[in-house]
Amino acid sequence: MTTQHKTKSSSWKNKFREKLIEIIGKEGVISSDDELLAYDCDALTGYRIKPVFVVLPTNTKQVSQVIKECYLENIPFVPRGAGTGLSGGALPTDEGIVISLTRMNKILDVDIPNQRVVVEPGVVNLWVTNAVSPYGYYYAPDPSSQIVCTIGGNVAENSGGVHCLKYGVTTNHVLGVEMVLPDGEIIEIGGKALDHPGYDIAGLVVGSEGLLGIVTKVTLKIIKKPEAVKTLLASYDNVEDAGASVSGITARGVIPAGMEIMDSLCIKSVEETIGAGYPIDAGAILLVELDGPSAEVEAQLPIVEEVLKDNNAIQIKIAKNSKERDLLWKGRKSAFPAMGRISSDYYVQDGVIPRSKLAEVLGEIAELSKKYDLRVANVFHAGDGNLHPLVLYDASKEGDLDKTLELAGEILKVCVDKGGSITGEHGVGHDKKRFLSLMFDDNDLDAMNLIRCAFDNKDLCNPGKLFPTPRTCVEPGMKKFEEHPVQKAGMGEMY
């Protein structure tokens, strides 16, 4: 019986449900239609698929047992954290179940002297910082959704944030994982000490978008809060000057903790929404945050100011205290929701370019905006070239969404043409898989597929994501099927 038939049969469903309940208990298995609806998408709400069941295990053994059942019955499964992902990575799969890790939410070990924290995957990002901040430490990756998103989801997506220019992204802070492989085997990789012998599987798993198994325990590195922090706001007539300032700062040997640019459309909507004190008529603003030992920050501050002035900054404001600083950042962090103020709907794009190409790319985005007759607001993690163009549209207008997606796709093509990437932090997931081949040719994708096959030869773990087209697994040692020359020439067909 094929999988499809199976999950449609109520007797099979009942039997499978019983098995799941046996493993997890009744309260951990969701099967009623209305409750399942809450899991039919992540934060990319344009795509929805209702899963067969949702299970909420509370420990690694349960995850393993559930996966073993799935493996035995060839049932696909999708791991899910808080569902804040923007690329549809946690979109359920047809005829499959969702494994939600939100009940595995314990902080297992806070080890300050060794600067390590061990957590379960359902632990919310900000909880880690909250747990260690009394000791003067914090967990560096800080995605905008950090008050709700989970460490498990961060690991899957290799999440970044506004401070990753200096401190790196999730992968630079994960030292070990315990995970359940797609056949149910539990393995442990890395840990508190560095350089465990063996391949860097943890490095491979971070950012694998939930395709290689389910992470059930994560060892994180925490870092000491900096002694001093200075946040500057510079306003400009145009985005080009703001962009030139960013390159200018790193060229002078200064690596700020974060550098963020917003264009005029963004500034207006943020100001109207929360009043962050941004100059409302500016063409662009640049936020620069310096942190580190006081002496270092003091030495860098005049250099940064000089660069900003050299690049035609109209006004430079330095936050006097933490309250002013928080307000400046609040404006940046509410940039996405603030779009609701000026447009009924918006699509968040996520692309990366070499920092130095910022000005040209912005020009091209402006032209695309004109061509498609859709407004595009721009927010960037400028320091690392990560763009978040927000395409504004009206979902109630016939064809507007299609036009939006087309425009958003054109922006990715521009990014790749400039030597960049189709995603800096949101992931490929379901949303961008067709764009992956802009960056990677067949050989590259084959190499990735060999990884997937090593982990998941039945293609059950979050299937249908990331890869542009389905790829099968070939047994090691077997030659890849090659077309006969006659076929290649179109002179004959296999039969």
Place this chain on the structure above:
Amino acid sequence: MIKKSTLRNLCKIVDEKNVVFESEKLGEFSIDGVLPQIVLSPNNIDQVSEIMKLASKDALSVIPWGSGTKSALGNKPDRADIILSTKNLDRIIEHGASDLVATTECGITLKKFQEALNKENQFLAVDPPHVTHVNRRATIGGIIATNDSGPERLRYGAIREFLIGIKVVKADGSIFKGGSKVVKNVAGYDLPKLYVGSLGTLGIIVEATFRLYPVPEYSQTYVASFSSLEDCQETISTLLNSHLVITSLELLNPDLAASLAKRNDVDINDSRYSLVIGIRSVEKAVKEQIPSVKKICDQNNGNGFLISGTPEEKLWEDIRNFPWIILKSDRVVSKVGVVVTQIPQVLQTIKQISNEYGVKIYVSVRAGNGICIIALKGEGPSVNNALKHLRNFISSINGHLVLLEAPSEIKNSFDVWGEIGSGLGIMKRIKANYDPNNLLNPGRYI
């Protein structure tokens, strides 16, 4: 044995001057006594691919080779038909100074790469050993493949943190790339990570893209010695828990301190544990942080002095390279990973082992991250037993010990890698998928 016809075809791929097959010249390519039949140094990536295709067809084993500085790492190879030297793949492809990234072929030496980057006042933030040696200098590919690092890892991290893109020739000769050329990217699996520390078992690493850092404008190092290990550890934890941003923090055991004191014109107290604390940043930041470092050392009864300029550079160079400087032959070098709070136990145990087996042991601990470089002097059963004792102890505290280099007789009875753990199965499956006929570095690692 390589078939005569295959040999002929292999020789056709590269220029005559890039083939070594004369037995008297093959000696320098010995790996634990195993000699290759031929050494090929392709001029470009396509030639690498052609060699791998031929090797694959005839199931010939291939050992990737940068400059051989770490050829002692790994278990004894099962076989070695071809050594593929990357020495001619030494061109820098692109240095995007304003983007702080650079792409290079992987046969380039780190020294040459850094010299080019330094022109723009930038650098690749790794400081492994074997960089300045006269003949054999560590290459980028070799550093990636062995995950080699140095004292400055405390501040910057290891090479995995900077390697953002990679190009590889697989065992079957196919060429693929992973990652990208921009510092932030999550498109597709992070394949560059897989190659860090893979010891050439998954393909020939031919090109790499790195994120770079600006060269810090100023540097000073404070050296303090302590009569008790407790005082030393207290100093370390106070430093790590402070707001100071320390670039490198190295703890030398008395035997190493003594040996380095002799070689350097600096007054290292040779009977005590020494801490070497380096800070690199803007001048103001260095000068204002060093007094705090001194104060913390003083509070813990550490007597010290400040160095900068040439003596400072020379001391760090010696620390990075100490096993190979101090012990010209018969050395056993290992890398241990533990957590920072376990460092005193490790050093106590090493002292005890040194006494018990009568073996001289030199230790440099990266005190900020728990990596210990340990060199034992000598050969024979006492060294062997001391090493086994040390491995057992390290395992008992959940750390790990990897042998970086040892005479064959020791390697014959000692697994270089130790317990890899429950991840070994998946590693073997990845290896099998990438190199189904086990041609690349067979027997040495996964």
